Amino acid sequence: MSAEQVKGLINSSAIAPVRVGILGFGGLGQAAAKVIAPKREMVWVAAADQKGYAYNAEGLDPDACIATYQSLGSLGYLEPSGILSNRSIQDLIGQASVDGYFLALPNLPNTFMASVVRQFIQSGWRGVLVDALKRTSAVEQMLALKDELQNAGITYMAGCGATPGLLTAAAAIAAQSYAEVHSVKITFGVGIANWEAYRATIREDIGHLPGYDVERARAMSDAEVEALLDETNGILTLENMEHADDVMLELAGICSRDRVTVGGVVDTRNPKKPLSTNVQVTGRTFEGKISTHTFTLGDETSMAANVCGPAFGYLKAGASLHRRGIYGLFTAAEVMPQFVQ
Amino acid sequence: MSAEQVKGLINSSAIAPVRVGILGFGGLGQAAAKVIAPKREMVWVAAADQKGYAYNAEGLDPDACIATYQSLGSLGYLEPSGILSNRSIQDLIGQASVDGYFLALPNLPNTFMASVVRQFIQSGWRGVLVDALKRTSAVEQMLALKDELQNAGITYMAGCGATPGLLTAAAAIAAQSYAEVHSVKITFGVGIANWEAYRATIREDIGHLPGYDVERARAMSDAEVEALLDETNGILTLENMEHADDVMLELAGICSRDRVTVGGVVDTRNPKKPLSTNVQVTGRTFEGKISTHTFTLGDETSMAANVCGPAFGYLKAGASLHRRGIYGLFTAAEVMPQFVQ
Numbered sequence A, B: 001m002s003a004e005q006v007k008g009l010i011n012s013s014a015i016a017p018v019r020v021g022i023l024g025f026g027g028l029g030q031a032a033a034k035v036i037a038p039k040r041e042m043v044w045v046a047a048a049d050q051k052g053y054a055y056n057a058e059g060l061d062p063d064a065c066i067a068t069y070q071s072l073g074s075l076g077y078l079e080p081s082g083i084l085s086n087r088s089i090q091d092l093i094g095q096a097s098v099d100g101y102f103l104a105l106p107n108l109p110n111t112f113m114a115s116v117v118r119q120f121i122q123s124g125w126r127g128v129l130v131d132a133l134k135r136t137s138a139v140e141q142m143l144a145l146k147d148e149l150q151n152a153g154i155t156y157m158a159g160c161g162a163t164p165g166l167l168t169a170a171a172a173i174a175a176q177s178y179a180e181v182h183s184v185k186i187t188f189g190v191g192i193a194n195w196e197a198y199r200a201t202i203r204e205d206i207g208h209l210p211g212y213d214v215e216r217a218r219a220m221s222d223a224e225v226e227a228l229l230d231e232t233n234g235i236l237t238l239e240n241m242e243h244a245d246d247v248m249l250e251l252a253g254i255c256s257r258d259r260v261t262v263g264g265v266v267d268t269r270n271p272k273k274p275l276s277t278n279v280q281v282t283g284r285t286f287e288g289k290i291s292t293h294t295f296t297l298g299d300e301t302s303m304a305a306n307v308c309g310p311a312f313g314y315l316k317a318g319a320s321l322h323r324r325g326i327y328g329l330f331t332a333a334e335v336m337p338q339f340v341q
Helices: A003-012 A027-036 A062-072 A088-095 A112-123 A136-143 A146-152 A166-177 A195-206 A214-219 A222-231 A245-251 A303-323 B003-012 B027-036 B062-072 B088-095 B112-123 B136-143 B146-152 B166-177 B195-206 B214-219 B222-231 B245-251 B303-323
Strands: A018-023 A042-048 A052-055 A082-084 A100-103 A127-131 A154-158 A180-191 A235-238 A260-267 A278-284 A290-296 A328-331 B018-023 B042-048 B052-055 B082-084 B100-103 B127-131 B154-158 B180-191 B235-238 B260-267 B278-284 B290-296 B328-331
Touching (some): A018 A027, A018 A088, A027 A042, A027 A062, A027 A303, A042 A088, A052 A088, A088 A112, A100 A112, A112 A127, A112 A136, A112 A146, A112 A154, A127 A303, A136 A245, A136 A328, A146 A154, A146 A328, A154 A303, A166 A180, A166 A290, A166 A303, A166 B166, A166 B290, A166 B303, A180 A245, A195 A214, A195 A222, A195 A235, A245 A260, A290 B166, A303 B166, B018 B027, B018 B088, B027 B042, B027 B195, B042 B303, B052 B088, B088 B112, B100 B112, B112 B127, B112 B146, B127 B303, B136 B154, B146 B154, B146 B328, B166 B180, B166 B245, B166 B278, B166 B303, B180 B245, B195 B222, B195 B235
Parallel strands (some): A018 A042, A018 A100, A100 A127, A127 A154, A154 A328, A180 A260, B018 B100, B100 B127, B127 B154, B180 B260
Antiparallel strands (some): A278 A290, A290 B290, B042 B052, B052 B082, B180 B278, B235 B260, B278 B290
16 A cells, blocks of 8 residues: 555545634643644634634634734734623634634633533533643543533543643553553653743642642732742742542543652743653553553653643544544543644 | 542443453463453453364453463363364354454464455454554555445454554654654564564564565574574564554654654563663654654563553454444554553
8 A cells, every 4th residue: 555545545534624712822822823823634713812802714823813912912902803802702602613622721710611611511512622721620620511511512622731631641551561550650841931921830830839729829929929939949849749640540440540640840940841751650561560661751842832732632533523423521541632734 | 529439430331341352372362361361341252273263251261271272282172162173263253252353363474364354344243353463564454444344343453562553652642742743763672581482473573684574484494483593693683674653653644654663673582672662753843843752661561561451452442432333444543542451
């Protein structure tokens, strides 16, 4: 079989580009817009922030959107397709023809994303939703909506960023060599040139520190965040984090949640990663040998690349499921992401 | 949500154990029997070799089967459920109630496995078939049967061993971080205590050496294999091997086949691996950075563990697809394997 014939096999299943929306337009949403822009199989048609939204069925321009958001504070000011609204998500859902949304919203408070998903369910919209949630409790709120999502005709992909997401999927693959999985240990290194580009993400990280929670982190002023980072020389060291990798691997039947640990080091003043992000999966083979598989991310890959790439890969996989009439909730450990061209 | 509640979510989708058959009972088939024996979600009911088969709806005992095969040369001698037959596969398909088969057959000649699959199609049997084929040309013969498999109600999982299989799936996950994948480089190390336990596998490896092909390797006497291995001190060094990882990653849209290379070192006289098996995925992120993700297998995991674990993980995933009425052909790069408990 020639490469041409294989291409024929691929093309025979070719379908119209997936029309994609992005909810949230901070650092993650903006990166997502850049990731999706060059893709042939997807067209980015919609995005919303707190104060407005932009919708263009022909496709939005990332540079114009980012410039408008950064200079004026909302996509609602975008000419000609921006609309200012204080119920931007609800308005966008009602107006736009979108096959799938990436929920790039900061989940503050911890119930915010679930409330957004309830808006989708109540609106009668059908399609694919993808989140890059991190906390176990946040993903559990989505699990509780499983039947409602199924009945609403929504295919929901949970925990589909970097971790949980990329690394959880790698762990699910690695587990296949073992009769029993003893531990899954995720250790991440993140380097960011300056924390202000990822204010919401850094606040979520601070919420994991001893003595903090998400509410307290959210209530901190920028000056207070600065002061905290000054004390640690810009480094945040996080251990035994509440990360949904645990419940996702438990749900996939791979191991109980207490065998999954997540920790890492975030450098908020240096784009170089303080350590190589990796997941180690230790188990016992059928012959009784104990061993460890390791999946290590290249240091040059940014958090944005490792979150947004998988998110759209799972969105494509979710769109395949949705076309087959398969609705409900799936996690990154259950479904193989599809590569978006 | 408590661990108990999550368990409820898992159990609510619980189904009867998958009834599994194994075709081929050499080193790989015997290892597969040991891998599956302790699983609650699968029951091993059938196996066939060249001269006979064994079928027991209540389950077969791996130790008894292996002892019979090793002492008498065929499962057909197993008491009381063995049957001697010179058309063992055809007879087994017709007689046994099996949900899915693992095709652990040596693919010699290179068209043998495809001919077996045609027997399944012609028999009217419906279920899941899983192979651990290695050669591109062998997997391409299966791709050509895609429509026939679909029409026959068979869900066929191709290339679901270690490589292709486990490492191809890891590469498909790793690719998600990149806008473009530049190379996928698979390097394996295999150590086996003595080559005689894996005669067919070693002959397939010899077929990859310069100056050899599968037919010539197949025609070699044991003494000739011994003589060849004496020359190399038992080491086989393989480069640019014809491995189906290439067509599988191309089919998944991840990169063209020429960007995928497979090589390795096999030590036929030492169970210790001569190097750690790994896959390196190099690509360009959306920001233009070049980087490499690496997935490395623990040295203590055997070829048998890394082939049979994934094979049954894909068989479970294939059974889920089959229950949903999804038939046809899928590769290890397209479907997430499910962990078998």
